[in-house]
Amino acid sequence: MMDQPKKQPTMMDVARLAGVSTMTVSRALKPNTSVGEKTRQKIQDAAEQLGYVLNSNAASFASHKTGFVAVTIPSINNANFAETLTGLSEGLNNTGLQILLGYTNYSKQEEERLIEQFLQRRPEAIVVTGGSHTDRCRKLLENSGVPVIEMWDQPKSPIDESIGFSNADAAALMVDHFVEQGYERIGFIGGDASRDTRGLDRRRGFVARLEALGLESHRLVSAGSPPVTIREGMDSLVKMLDTWPDTQAVMCVSDLSAFGAISYCIRNGIRVPDDIAIAGFGAYDISEVSNPTITTVDVSAQAIGLAVAQQVSNRLSVQQGNPVKIAAPTILARESTQKSVQ
Amino acid sequence: MMDQPKKQPTMMDVARLAGVSTMTVSRALKPNTSVGEKTRQKIQDAAEQLGYVLNSNAASFASHKTGFVAVTIPSINNANFAETLTGLSEGLNNTGLQILLGYTNYSKQEEERLIEQFLQRRPEAIVVTGGSHTDRCRKLLENSGVPVIEMWDQPKSPIDESIGFSNADAAALMVDHFVEQGYERIGFIGGDASRDTRGLDRRRGFVARLEALGLESHRLVSAGSPPVTIREGMDSLVKMLDTWPDTQAVMCVSDLSAFGAISYCIRNGIRVPDDIAIAGFGAYDISEVSNPTITTVDVSAQAIGLAVAQQVSNRLSVQQGNPVKIAAPTILARESTQKSVQ
DNA sequence: TTGAAAGCGTTACCAA
DNA sequence: TTGGTAACGCTTTCAA
Numbered sequence: 263m264m265d266q267p268k269k270q271p272t273m274m275d276v277a278r279l280a281g282v283s284t285m286t287v288s289r290a291l292k293p294n295t296s297v298g299e300k301t302r303q304k305i306q307d308a309a310e311q312l313g314y315v316l317n318s319n320a321a322s323f324a325s326h327k328t329g330f331v332a333v334t335i336p337s338i339n340n341a342n343f344a345e346t347l348t349g350l351s352e353g354l355n356n357t358g359l360q361i362l363l364g365y366t367n368y369s370k371q372e373e374e375r376l377i378e379q380f381l382q383r384r385p386e387a388i389v390v391t392g393g394s395h396t397d398r399c400r401k402l403l404e405n406s407g408v409p410v411i412e413m414w415d416q417p418k419s420p421i422d423e424s425i426g427f428s429n430a431d432a433a434a435l436m437v438d439h440f441v442e443q444g445y446e447r448i449g450f451i452g453g454d455a456s457r458d459t460r461g462l463d464r465r466r467g468f469v470a471r472l473e474a475l476g477l478e479s480h481r482l483v484s485a486g487s488p489p490v491t492i493r494e495g496m497d498s499l500v501k502m503l504d505t506w507p508d509t510q511a512v513m514c515v516s517d518l519s520a521f522g523a524i525s526y527c528i529r530n531g532i533r534v535p536d537d538i539a540i541a542g543f544g545a546y547d548i549s550e551v552s553n554p555t556i557t558t559v560d561v562s563a564q565a566i567g568l569a570v571a572q573q574v575s576n577r578l579s580v581q582q583g584n585p586v587k588i589a590a591p592t593i594l595a596r597e598s599t600q601k602s603v604q
Numbered sequence: 605m606m607d608q609p610k611k612q613p614t615m616m617d618v619a620r621l622a623g624v625s626t627m628t629v630s631r632a633l634k635p636n637t638s639v640g641e642k643t644r645q646k647i648q649d650a651a652e653q654l655g656y657v658l659n660s661n662a663a664s665f666a667s668h669k670t671g672f673v674a675v676t677i678p679s680i681n682n683a684n685f686a687e688t689l690t691g692l693s694e695g696l697n698n699t700g701l702q703i704l705l706g707y708t709n710y711s712k713q714e715e716e717r718l719i720e721q722f723l724q725r726r727p728e729a730i731v732v733t734g735g736s737h738t739d740r741c742r743k744l745l746e747n748s749g750v751p752v753i754e755m756w757d758q759p760k761s762p763i764d765e766s767i768g769f770s771n772a773d774a775a776a777l778m779v780d781h782f783v784e785q786g787y788e789r790i791g792f793i794g795g796d797a798s799r800d801t802r803g804l805d806r807r808r809g810f811v812a813r814l815e816a817l818g819l820e821s822h823r824l825v826s827a828g829s830p831p832v833t834i835r836e837g838m839d840s841l842v843k844m845l846d847t848w849p850d851t852q853a854v855m856c857v858s859d860l861s862a863f864g865a866i867s868y869c870i871r872n873g874i875r876v877p878d879d880i881a882i883a884g885f886g887a888y889d890i891s892e893v894s895n896p897t898i899t900t901v902d903v904s905a906q907a908i909g910l911a912v913a914q915q916v917s918n919r920l921s922v923q924q925g926n927p928v929k930i931a932a933p934t935i936l937a938r939e940s941t942q943k944s945v946q
Numbered sequence: 947t948t949g950a951a952a953g954c955g956t957t958a959c960c961a962a
Numbered sequence: 963t964t965g966g967t968a969a970c971g972c973t974t975t976c977a978a
Contacts, residue, residue, distance in 0.1 A: 270749070272971055283949045288973065296947055313747065318724040320971035323665045324954055338693070339686045348681050351707065360725070363705050365693060382660040383702070405655065407612070492893045518889075525893055547860075548890065551834045551867055614955055625965045630957065638963055662955035666970055 271312040280308040291316060322384075331359050331574055332380035333389045336368045340489055341546045343391070345563035346413070346570075350389070353571020359386070359578070366391070368457045368488045374399035381406060387574045393417025393424060394459045409577040413570050414460065425569050425588060429460045430467025432559050432591035436513045436541055437471040439557065439593050443600060445511035445539055448472060449481030451498040451523065452515025458488040461515045464543060468513060481506050490515055495522025499540075509538060511599065517542035517549045520556050524598060528553075539599040554597030561591045613654040622650040633658060664726075673701050673916055674722035675731045678710045679831055683888045685733070687905035688755070688912075692731070695913020701728070701920070708733075710799045710830045716741035723748060729916045735759025735766060736801045751919040755912050756802065767911050767930060771802045772809025774901050774933035778855045778883055779813040781899065781935045785942060787853035787881055790814060791823030793840040793865065794857025800830040803857045806885060810855060823848050832857055837864025841882075851880060853941065859884035859891045862898050866940060870895075881941040896939030903933045 277284045282301060289295040290305040297305075308314075322328040331354065335343045351361060362383060364376035374396045380388065387408050393415040395403070403410045403421050410422035417424055433450075440448050452458070453465030465482065472479035483498045483505070495514055499522070502509055514520035520542030527534045534540055534554055541557040542549055549556035565588050573586045619626045624643060631637040632647040639647075650656075664670040675692065677685045693703060704725060706718035716738045722730065729750050735757040737745070745752045745763050752764040759766055775792075782790050794800070795807030807824065814821035825847070827840045837856055841864070844851055856862035862884030869876045876882055876896055883899040884891055891898035907930050915928045 274971080284972075285950080285974095286948060289948085298947060301947080316724045317726060317971060319661070319664050319670060319726050320954095321973070323661050323956090324971075324973040326954075326973095328661060337690075338680065339683070339690050341681070341683075344681045344686055348679075348707075351680070360704060360721075362702060365690075379702075382658045384659060384661050492889065521893065525895065528895060547834065551863065553867065553870060553895075616955080626956075627958095627966080628964060631964085640963060643963080659955055662970095663957070665954085665972085666956040666958080668957095668970075 271314045276308045276314050280305045328384045330362050330385040331387045332362045332385035334364045334376050335391045342544050342563040346567035349564035349567025350571045353568045370396045427591050429463035433464035433467040434471035440511045447510045449509045449512045451483045452485035452490050454484040455487040490519045492518050492522035495519030496526040499523035499526050511539035513541045517544045517546035521548050541599050557596045557599040558594050559591050560594050562589050613656045618650045618656050622647045670726045672704050672727040673729045674704045674727035676706045677733045684886045684905040688909035691906035691909025692913045695910045712738045769933050771805035775806035775810040776813035782853045789852045791851045791854045793825045794827035794832050796826040797829040832861045834860050834864035837861030838868040841865035841868050853881035855883045859886045859888040863890050877941050899938045899941040900936050901933050902936050904931050
């Protein structure tokens, strides 16, 4: 399988066999081009016979159109980002655009490295996660000469365009939900590590909202660097209860850590939400099926991907499209925070 | 940001500014090339000054080396495949190889379409999931002229090379585990849909092992097309208990459906494993943290990705490497099937 | 509707 | 260590 004896056929071979010029072959292999019906058939037969496969590398080179969309996300192994990628991928289907995927492992340095690498491939658009980059990376993106979309965030001064939501505002929603449910001594787990920019934003928004409402805002527990795991959720809850045993409600930086926190409670006879209410973020599958089900913030991860795809298509005029909108984050109120419905 | 006034500089611009030929520039920008120290510095300065970015598209074209590795997986939104992809991606880091990712949505037709598309990009290696393809797809892969690796399976006649495990054998392990625990009336959920080739293999191996041991092997419940969800796990268990109420143990085609089945039990007062034992497949995170924890089959998803990356590197001589091995699947015996440890 | 010629930006190859 | 020249396989552009 490894080596093939003779080289692969080129357009010239097809042209020769079909008795036409390479230009005609080039046209015949693309839709919406003016080529005689007979000629086209002749060419397709010749191509088939030779087992010809278009070299889109050469095509890109000649046309200055690579059909690449560079995309960086923090991690593939995270349901939220996987959903966004799924949406992006589906949305780009049938546009002829190909994603160049890189994952940053939540590191801005790594993002910079990836962008630098991707730029060499001459992508026609660049999609990055978040609005926080190294200076050099920002400069590279600004000078790229192609559309740049920052997703999963709403930066104050976007590089070019952003499709996402304010993590701070989204977390503030949960404060309101807690208050509505009658909780007052409220804590937050995670969002401490400098690498976790979105987590940081969430905690910041959470604290700001607590302060705005005149509530205590010091019940903050570190959960370490992203990705924050289920185990870290457990450990953090222990710390929370050790330090502030009278805490009534806790928001975790993600559903995974919330699930961990709840698991700890269940296994140790602490009732959720009767003894303590626990909420998450991200509307992961697990929030819907854990016992109790977990109150969370739905950020429509897949819709973000679809919207980005749509907007990329618009910008590249690959296809027409309506102005792109995504739904604002919403609270999914479930068992883990609502005594009444329990 | 969208349009840049002047064209991007080329190697010729750099060469001119540095007072050398393009060939020297080409060499100076790559490691391990014989270029004078002063010359190299001069060139790097010139490149920096012009903001030159290598056009690796043109480079690919000229050198016939694209640096692409085409990869198809059924779904990104599946922890197992995401892990494999993570391993693959990490393993390919620093090789200069770039993954072209496509997901088939568990469809062989879609796989064929993707492969056809990828072939145009002239990848240097192709990685596909599973050993079952359309005839045309198989032919395309055979004629690709590059290394082809089928992962997550052990096909009888691989196209080129395979890195994975036998899904049938892996499932058979669970029969043995059940029997060791004293269960005799054993069922299987999922693996029914023709699209789910790996699920099918698992069920087949499961049934074969039951028969080999002289046990009943008719307790099979459909769970629908992949991806099999938590909800489908719940529904399938209901069917299982309706049809064969005396079932003692059930293996689900994946941990997700196992979790669903267990959730149904917990919420309906059926004790796991005291009333019924339930096992999954895949060693998803959830199997470790659900309550009870779920007995599952660990297939080292990430290790598969790493091994594939290693083997791709070997085949392309990007770097030296030891012969590639992955661990055989193993049973992770946990609470959901073991009365004794409960 | 078709064709001819001129690139596209880099690397391979050989020579100096 | 460096440079000159010829590809690489398409598409663009203009002309027929």
